[in-house]
Amino acid sequence: MTAAILLWSVTAAQTMLVGAMGCSAYRLIRGPRAQDRVLCLDAMYVSAMLLILTIGIRSGNSLYFEAALIISVLGFASSIALAKFLMRGEVIE
Amino acid sequence: MSRVLPYPLLTAALLLMWLLLTSFSVGQFLLGTVVAMGASRAMAALQPAKPRIRRWQPIPKLLGMVMLDILRSNFAVASLVIRRNRPDRVSGFVIIPIELRDRTGLAILSCIVTSTPGTAWVEYAPDSGVLLLHVLDLVDEAEWVSLIKNHYEAPLMEIFE
Amino acid sequence: MSHAENLPAWAALLTSALVLIGAGLTLLGAIGTLRFRSFFERVHAPTLGTSWGTGSILLASIICFTVLESRPVVQEILIGVFISVTTPVTLMLLARAALYRDRTEGHGDVPPRSVLRRPPTS
Known part of the structure; x- marks a missing residue:
């Protein structure tokens, strides 16, 4: 019984996280400005990381943790690089 | 050593x-x-500048207060999202003069302020010590100033200065 | 999902509640990025997912694996520390980039740099 509750709530959580990624992706495509897109890319990789963690809970395999850690490290580096690019990339100094 | x-x-x-x-x-x-x-x-x-922690006692209290404040503002911002945008909700910039000068303390203050939903650190001028903050639900400006000053700045000054 | 039968009832219920809370907060934050009107309002939205959204899913994972493997599994704390240190850095850098771009393009109603020069008259 409780196993079924856990299965259903993890499924619901995964649906919600995919929905969160969808909302971020919509804002990423719509814009309106470059800083909004970078912000949503940042939000999207956090949701992807959480999705991997819930897959780990679902499968009972703690190896998914490593994948989540790598996603969070690489996501941070990429959003910092993009934010730095916004500071210096477009504007003529 | x-x-x-x-x-x-x-x-x-x-x-x-x-x-x-x-x-x-x-x-x-x-x-x-x-x-x-x-x-x-x-x-x-x-050769990075070495942060110096003067007192350890206020750290657990500060940590607990930050966790509670983040939890509270999580629910505040979540309810702002659920109820459609109230037309009378104003968001805006708040200018706060702060006395904290220690670089590590300022870095921690900025992390606390930004990771709390509802407040975001925008700009800081090191020469005048004036901080520009963006607040999502700006009802009373003085309330935010006193929150930053009493909840976070005072314990950080106690820890680092 | 065969391992779920090995979980005692309290751990399964706690894990499911925490997972739902975390995913719900993350979803609300993502909806917030759609609903808020300006960039500086949207900056606040993802922090919902990165503060307690991440925190409660990590807590659920800690509880699940600690009970399953009957030894303390706390490596998830590393992700929590990492996310809570790096997200403010990204958001601050983005806010400063947006401020800089708005000021140089004369776009939006951002305060000018001169507000920081003098302490405001109180």
């Missing part, structure tokens, strides 16, 4: 991270100690 272990806190944190990522055993402990000491020696070559 300072020759062998230039950054004791960093070394301890690296060792803890090594043990968490591998497993808690004597062999991993020894290997992790070697790696952490090598890394902190490499860090010493970069």
